[in-house]
Structure formats: C-alpha cells, structure tokens
Amino acid sequence: MSDKMNPISFEQLLKRLLDEYRINNSFLSVPVSRNTDMDYISAIGPAAGPHTQLAGNIVAAYGAGASHFELKTVQIIDGEALGIVKPCIYSSQEVYNTEWSTELTVKQAADEYIKAYILLKILIQELQLGNINGFNFIMSIGYNLAGIQSKKIDEFIENMKNAKETNEWKKDIEYILSHLEMFENVTQDFVESISPAISHTIALSTMHGCKNEEIESIARYCIEKKALNTYVKMNPTLLGNDAIRTILDSMGYTHITFDDEIFETDLDFPNAVKMITVLLEIAKKEGKAFGVKLTNTFQVKINRNELAGENMYLSGTPLYPIAIAVAAKLEAEFDGKLPISYSGGADTSNVEEILKTGIYPVTISSILLKPGGYKNITKMNVQADKHERVKTGTVDVEALNDLAKKAITHLEYCKKVEKSFAISKDYSLLCGKCNNCVDVCPNRANKKIVKDKKTYVIHYDRLCNQCGNCSFFCIAGHKPYLDKLTIFDSMEAFHSSENEGLVMDGKDPIFRIKNDEVKEQVKEKIKCLEEYYEF
Template identity: 45%
Template structure:
C-alpha cells in the first residue's frame, strides 16, 4: 500500500458514526464514550471547555475521525495538527515511514500534517461540525463546551503566505467555504436520521472554528523570528496565542543528568540543539513583552510546554538519523521547565502542557493550575482513545474556574516527588521483546501472547480466570495438565510469559507467576488425593537418571500416561539445583516437597543416593527407555590469570547446607551478571563475617543477563554493583580489574565494552565465579552418545532422543543451563515420544465466554499494581484487537463474521499513513498495516499496494489479491472458489459494515 490518506466526505463520516453507534454503541471504535452532564466548564479564549484535556497536535488530530474519536472519549481541548507552507506530497516525501514507535517512551520522525493545507482545514471543519451534532444527538455535553486550537509553523514567511493566511482566516470563520456548505447541506438533508437535532440547531452551529493558535517553531529558530511570528498573530491577526517552547531551554547538562538519573542513559543526543535553540535568558524578556502585548489587546497568552525532544536514532528505532522523543522520558524535562518558568514569572505565566502527560499525572498538573493538557503518547498505546475515559473521570470535582495562575508551591512539591516516582524510572534492563516468533494470520489472529511465550504453552488465561473466581482446585488442575512443577515454577519461574503479557503496554505485566502459586497453594490439598497414575502401559519401563526439575517432570508425565517409571538420584533428595543450590530465601523446601508429592501421586518411583552412569546397565535390568536428566553441574571459570576462585555451585551448596563452614572474609566479590550471580551475591551477604559483597561485571546493569527482579532484589540486599570491570586476577585480598567503557552501539543498540587501559582494584577476600556451568560431556561419550562441538549430546529436536535408540537427554545437560520451565518443556517432549499423552484438554477454556468482559478492561490503567486485588488480565485469548486501539486514524477495524467465534480484523487502506504504530503493539512479529486483509477504496490504491485484500467493483464483482495473485470473484456465491473464511469476511463487510466502503 501507499502511505496516502484519503479523507472521507462528511456524508461518509456521519454515515459511519451513526450506523456504528446504532449497531454497536461505539464511535470509531471508542466504546468508553464520555458524557458531560453537569454543565460545568472552564473558560478559555472567550470560549469554554468541559474537560481540561485533549489530544496534542500530532497523529490524533490529523484526520476528522481522529478528532471525533477523541471527543467521544471525553476530550474537550483539541490542538489540531500543525500546518505549514510545505504540505502534501512534498512534506510526505520528507517523512520516513514508519514514523512512530511508542513501545515505552515514544519516538517519531514526523511533525506536520501530511495532508495539503486545504485538506487539513476541511478535516478540522468536518470534525468540528460532527462534534456539534454528536454533542446534541447523544447528549455528550454542551455543544459549545469544546475548543479547537490551531498549530502553525515554522517561520514568519510561511505563516504569512497566502496559503497559511487563508487557513487562519477560514479557521476563524468557515462560513463561506465549500466544506462548511458540505457539512451544513448534509445535516439539513438528513435530519430524519437524528432524534435530537433539528433544523434550528443545525443552522445555529457556529462557523468560528478557532480563536487561538499555538506557534510551533523548528529547533534552531532565532528568538527574534519567534517574536516576529507571535507579534504577527497577536497584532495583525488577533489570535489568543501560545508559544511552544523546547525542552532545550533547560540546557544540555540538566537534560543529560536528568535522563541519566532516571535510567534513560541510553538515549543519545549531543549539545548542538541546546546551543542553537532559544536560550532561557532570551526567552524570559521575550515572553514578558508578549504577555504585555496580549494584555493590551485583550487576548490570552501562554507557553506550550513542550515540543518533543530531538535525539539520535541509535538502535534502528526509526528509518531516520534523528527522531523526536516524547512520553514518560519527556515528562521530567517538561515539568522541570514548567517549574523554572513558573518561578521566573511568579506563577503568572499560563502554561499549556504536553510532555508525558497521562492518567498518572494529569490531575496533579491541573491542580497546580497547569491546563489545558494535551496528550499523544499515552493514546498511542494499547487502549488508545479509550484511555481518555479514565482520565475524564478524574475531573468530576467541579473545579472549573478560570486560570488564576500556577500554584508554584504545588508544582515544587510535584517536582520533589518526581525522582522517586516509579512511573518515570526506566527499568535497569532493556524491555524484553514482546513479539511472538510467528507471523499474524489473515484470519483468527486473536491469541494469548503469555501462553505462546511460555515454553510449555500453559493455559494461562484459563487458570487466571479460575483463580480470579476463587476456583483454586480447578485452576491447579489446569496448570498441572502441562506443568509438573506448579510450586517451583510458581515461586522461581523466570516467567517469560510475563514478558509477552499485553498488560505491559499499560503499566506492567499481570503477575502470572504469583497467580500460579496462589492456585497451587489454594488447590493442592483438594487436588492431590484425586491424582493417580494412568492406565498401565505394557511393554514400557523407563529409567530417569537425575531427579532435578527435568527428571521430576518426565517422571510425572510418564506416570500420568501409565508408564512404569523410576527416578535414580545420586543425592539424598529430589529437586536438583533448585533443592541443593538455589538459596532457601528464594524457594522453601516445602514448595519442592509438594511438587515431589504430585509426581509420586502419578505412580513414579524414586531411588535416592544412587548414581547411575551406564544406560546399558539399566537396559540389562529390563528398562526399555533411559532418560538422562543430569543437569549442568560441571564448574565454569572466569579465566583469572592468577589467584583462586570459588565455583558458584560449590559455594551455594555450602551456603545452603552448612553456612557455618564458610570462611569468606569481610569482602566478597562475585564475578558474573546472571541470576545465579545474583543468588550468590545475596547468599554471601547472609554469611557470618561478610561485610561487603561486590558484583563485578564487564558491562553495565542494563546488559547483564539477570532478570530485572533479580537485580532489584540484589540491590535491596545491599549488594554493590561494580560495573564495567573485567577481572584479571586476585592476590593478597585484591581483585585487579581492567576498567572498561561502553563503545558505540551496534545495529541493535547493544554497546560493546572497550578497555580504557585503566586498572581498578576491588577488595576481595574471596572471589566467587558465577559464569557458565558446563554439561558432563564424559557421561555422554562414555555411553556412546554423539556430542556436538560444545560437548552437548546430539538429539532429535522433536523427541530429544539421542544418537542411541531409546536413550533421551533432557534438561540443562541437553541444552546448557536454562530455566525450570524449559526443563519441563524438554521433559514433555521426551515423555511424549515414549508414550503419547494429551496436553490440549484445556485449550478451549482459555477463552472467556463473555466477549464484553475483556473489552471492558481496555484503556483502564492501574495506579498501584502491587496493591491491586484485580488480576488485570486483558483476556487476549478472547479478544486482542490491539491494532484497532493503537491506530490514531482508526484504519484497523474489528468486524463480526458469521460462524466465527471472535471478531476479525479489516485494514482500511485509505485511512492509513503507514505510521507503523500498530506494528509496535501487535503481539505477532508482523505489521498489521501490511499483513492484515485490506479493504481498498480505489483501483489506484489497490494497484499501488502489495497487501492481500479486496476492492469492490461495479456490479457484483470483487477484486481480491491473495498469495500474490489477483482474481475477481462473485463473493456472494459460496462456490466462487475464494477461500471460504475470506469470502465470509468480505460478505460480512458488505452486509453489515457497508459504512467502511467509500
């Protein structure tokens, strides 16, 4: 497809709105429609606004439907997208696509409307007229209770040009324009479609679209040019005026220090914008002069804080060299600038705010006297326009007076809390990829990413729903169908499922692991007596060598399948690394014991204190299959040039069983950055006599392999992190290290450590090495198993059978040190290869029977997840539709198709400018704007696209592109030859969603 947007006619817009609202109760997909009924409003620009917020000049104010959707969500102040003399095709060619990515903080490389200025004007007029009609028809509030604020740039010559001057004049009075006539004629000719709108009301709609303007200037615009623009708009045009300021007013050092201290140290920028942009010392007298001028003219004046922040494209985030940052990383800068200006002007300078505003901070901003507030980044995230309803609900307090100044004391208090507020602290570790390793299908793309992110594909939505209902036994039954170790995984699982959780785009993942443990503890006593081995299977007898998580899981599943199975364990109890190495402060022995009981309930036998090294010996004893599940217990090494190092496994075993036997000295150094290193460091802190534990790693915390929560726990325990140090050797109580620095980022943004040539000494009575443990290659070769160049057994990828028939290798010994749930996944494969058993029993239970229940949660953020009783699951297995929520233009639409359990996604080509935001949030490794079945409005657009999709032709033919082939079909004919699901989808659009068609 191309990135050309095709604005809808007013008739098309209104038909879409009225039909959709009648059929579904929504407006352009916005289900949380806000009504203002109390009559309260804040005066501004001789107008009034029923709520002090709305969309910023950006992706949500470019097209009429965007503005209408924002109005439906409760917005009442609209900063329409910036216009400038360069427009349309000329501007579009300057904007790299995709141009937006808002995974966490937001980046964009677009700045003005991509429409021609007359088109943009028409969009704003159509939106204005439509909102007036909707206010009256649906009782959404006072028809005069909202304001459109223009945004223009970027130099005086452009603003004075005939094109922009005409725009300014017609936005002030649109009564003599063609688009106004189009809107008026349609409304008067379609009064029969309204219940509450009559002729008198329509004719009374004011054509005065805007009385105010926000001046947007490019970085580097000289202060005298900014003032000339403002003077022109105030003196010559008579507009209420805001001057948009850049965060560069704070200075490079302040911005760098602030972002670094909040964890955004990876964001790269230099000082050139700070040197070229308006300086604070120049801004203050200019603003004083403009304030005085507006007061003289009887106009309102203020600053708009702030513009987006220019940074370097360092990791391929967008296809440009520079991009503009917004969102939560911009909030501390913008708020700081608000504080600086408010002190300078004693709170008398009005501030229109836009810089990371969202549900978490907007009420506090407005309470400081900072309003109106406009937003973009939060609306680009999951929930989209539906996030506005929760924001609107914060303003039911009737505090709707005129601007009385900024309360500087309140603002100072807000700033004082800033650096302790978790909402603006970037996690130490980069966000893990939220994408699934598969492409989005054309049909039935709804999925539960948590389930797909789990190595054993647990039926997570199913058991979350049961836990939420207090049905713990049923939840545990669902869990144990795929997971043999619910207590262990409920306590220490690395929870890759949570990395994929779609709730991450709201605040943080659902605490899936916590809910699993809740089910295990709540349902164990009831479920355990009901568990039993499967019907005996003849001819199969399995020996499992090793009683760690992998071996226990294999025995559990084989026993459930009716196979005679015995575990041989060399130690005195089952549990492997989890039992004997992982510290008790991380997992209690009782949790492991409970999982052992579940395994034994399935009929598995256990032989302890017995080391078996020969598979043949077991075959000679009558066993038909042997599974090696021996783990990776061999020592790794940090490769010190001199001095002694203690292996981490050896240390942790002693620390767990006999801590009194350890004489570590006062200063302990742990070398490594993984979860095991964190365990060792935390365990060392608990050994008597140890005063200081340092963790040495050659990179920074951001690049350590340990999970975020393990890093946080180590820090809470007082472990000192010595970053960017490469160990050389230890002697006389000192670990000598080379000091490193991070070099230039590679294409992924990862920065390689480079030796600085400097040497650092770290006190070290004991050095514990926590680096890659190794498999026991000798065990495999002694049994005749083929091994690879890393010493690991060569196995069939699907069955994990080794080169020796009926000998299997699972767990850490097969793939290297891994997670418990990965061990369960391997055990499942091997057990299934020996005796097939079902794991799909509860798949259907992942789906919530009530389609509306998950939808009701969309757009609702939690302010304190750790204290929240609600599980917060979004029910993705029932309804995803994220691509429909995050699209500013509403170009992705969910439609019901007869015979389909869930709604299907249609992509509307003419409404898309390929911003790419839906690709960021789609759980698949895909781009919905490219990869979903597309509806085209014209033959030109169909021909200019490669998307699979359809175009309605004259008569009853439909042109379809599928698999690279273009054919024409009579889609009403079930035997036309088109893939049936797609045929039904097209027919559903024609029959029930005809408003999608041009």
C-alpha cells in the same frame, strides 16, 4: 499500499457515526464515554499529532471524553512535499516520531477541521451528549514568519476564524439542511445558529534553532495582526544540556543521545523570559490571552535504527520529568502568573497532580499510541475529574516545584525492559485475538468486527498512512498494517499494494490472497462481513 490517507467525506462520516452510536454507543470503535452535564468541559484532549489530523479521529477523541483539540500543525510546505519516510512512529516505553506537521495539504487540513467541527455540533445536539460548546479547537501553525504570512497559511487562519465562506462549510451545512429527516433533535434553526468560528486560539510551533527575535515577531503578528489568543510552544532545551543529561541518565535512558549544538541554537532561558514578558504585555494591551505550551518534543539522535534518518523527536514517559521541570522553572520566574498549556508525558498517574498546580489544559499524544488508544482519554478523565479546577489564573509554584522533584525519582518514569513478541506462524489475516492494533491506530484504519460471536479485525487502506504504530503492540509479532486483510477503495490502490485483501469490482469482490487454502477460508468467512467492504 499507499502511505497517503484518503479523507472520508462528511456524508459518509455522519452516517457511519450516527449508525454506529445507535447500535454500539461508539464512534469509530471508540466507546462514547462523556459527562453530559451541560456545564462540563474536560481538562483533557489530544495534542497536535496523529490524533487530530482527520475529522474522524477528532470525533473519536471527543467521544472518549476530550474537550481540547490541538489541531495538527500546518505549514507552507505540505502534502507530498514533506517527504516523510514511513514508518514514522516508534513506540516503546519512550515514543519517537519523525513527522512534524500534517501530511495533508493545508486545504485538506482546513476541510478536515471544519468537517470535524460541524460533525461535533450535530452529533452533540442529535445524541444529547452535553454542552454544545463544550469543546475547543486550537490551531497549530509553523514554522517561520514568512511562511505564516504567506497566502496559503493566511487563508487557513482566516478560514478557521470564520469558515462560513469556505466550500467545505457550505457543502456540509447544505447537506444537513437537505437531510433533516435523518435527525430527531437537529432542526433548521439549530443548524443555522451554528457559529462558523472554528478557532480564535493558536499554538505557535517553531523549528529547533529558531531565534528569539523570530519567535517574538511571529507571536506579535498573531496577537496584533490576526487578533488571536496565542500560545508559544517551548522546547525542552530551556532546561539546559546538563540538567537534561542528568535526568535521562539517572532514570536509565543512557541510550538517548543528542547534539550539544541544539542548546546553542535553540531559544535559551534568559531570552525566553524576556520574550514572554514582552508578549504578556502586548497580549494584555490587545485584550488577548497569551501563554506557553510546554513542551515540544525533544530532538534526539537515531542511533539504534529506531527510524530512518539522523534525528527523531522524543515524547512520552522520559519527556515528563523534563517538561514538568521546564514548567516549574518558568513559573518561578513569573510568580505563577504565566498561563501554561501542558503536554509532555502526561498520563493517568500524573494528570491529577498536574492540574492541581493550576496548569490547564493537559493535552496528550504518546499515551494514545499505547494499548487502550483513545480509551486512555476516558481513563485520564477519571483522574482529572477528581480535581475541581479553581479558575484563579495562577499556578501554585511550590506545588509545581514539588511535582518536578517527585518526577525525577518516580519509578513510573524510569526505563524498563522493553517487551518483544515472537512472530506467530498461525497469525490469521482476520486475527482478532488482542485487538491492540484497533486501539493504538490513531487513524482508525483497523476495525474490530463481531459477527456470530466471533471477532475479526480488518484493515482499511484509505485511512492508513503506514505510521507503523500497530506493529509494536501485536502480540503475534506481526505488522497489522501490512499483514491484515486489507479493504481497498479503488482498483488503483489494490494494484499498487502487496497487501493481501480485496477490492470491489461492481458488486463483486476481487481477492488477492497468496495461499489458496487460506483464500478459500477467508472467502467463506468474509461473506458475513460484506457490509464492511466500504468505510
């Protein structure tokens, strides 16, 4: 089984999404739940991570109610050269990962983002889902000035600013124009009116240890030379070693350890304030927006064999009191006039309070890896929509300070006993008991199917990158990405895997199932699922 994703073509995705919506009111098994008011834009969206890596993921998140999409980070090192060891996600109450940018090549990533953008425009118009401009793509790039100025990344940025001359744009638009009979509300005039400006906003990601001069140089380059609205991702280390250690210990996370040296090499608070002050003035002069993204994940030690390697990146529940404290500390310096895009443990219990301070938008990742998956966006919107955003451009410093104080005493964010599931011997290749593996898969590689009042779940090899997230929530204690009946899209993929499953040879399926009795049972059941043999 390969740990490399194989993106779905525009034509396949469009047909699948239209058909699924018309039958089930869903996108890739995620129920579509959106406010269709033409003026409505949600304050919520996925952060740069596994949920903004493939076009289908982005559409699924939009269907759940997202409006802001921080695209997965691209950098000069891409594809297989990244060498990411799988599994790369560990989900308990806290979440860890060892992936740091898109696993696709930069060219593939650009194609996925262009594809997603066009799909959303067409789906919104055809299915009357609301504001045609009611979503926002934010590029995420890293990690140093030399890499960002390279031809590879420069072409990516320019193609995101204007995708009209890209092969993906031309191919997808041509396909729509030659298949207008598929639609009721999409016309030639509408298609030709779609702006090719995918994004004019960037979130700058830098490595731990990157000096303030380098960060400032990159941000200046993005603002002055590339004419981009720019947000700089800040590290949790701005809060300081002692403060972070105190927060983690007081909330029960004594097992989380980190190297003291990261506080010596990362950007410190005084230099961050100086840099931000300079960049705010430059952005004002250039007529561009500038702000900070709070916060990046937090680099910690691997000391319980959670993942492979020496270091991993912490997010989720324990990051919230740290990230919100960084936000409060910075806003106190800038009298509430520093624009903040927030990410760091946001969930249904705190999103309304975060937005009430004036912070906007809020992007999420860890909560989407937990039970409910993309549907947690819908739940967060219920809370977020209770707050009517006042566009003053300022943050209530006092309210933010109060929120930071509350976070470190709130039981919701304290360490709890982790759940563990005993391995069930009667686990079925087609098990559909809890469907957790369907919800928590960021890539939509596990699909729930209901046939004749029976529920099945099958696994698509081409969409799985073996992140491992589904294994933490299987109530039968199994690893669905390895133990589910797997549908392969090629003989090569079939023979290179040990997963039990099938591949199509012409019109006939070839099965690999170890137990002969189970094989006959599955063969009988799978007859009713033939329409799902391909994505």
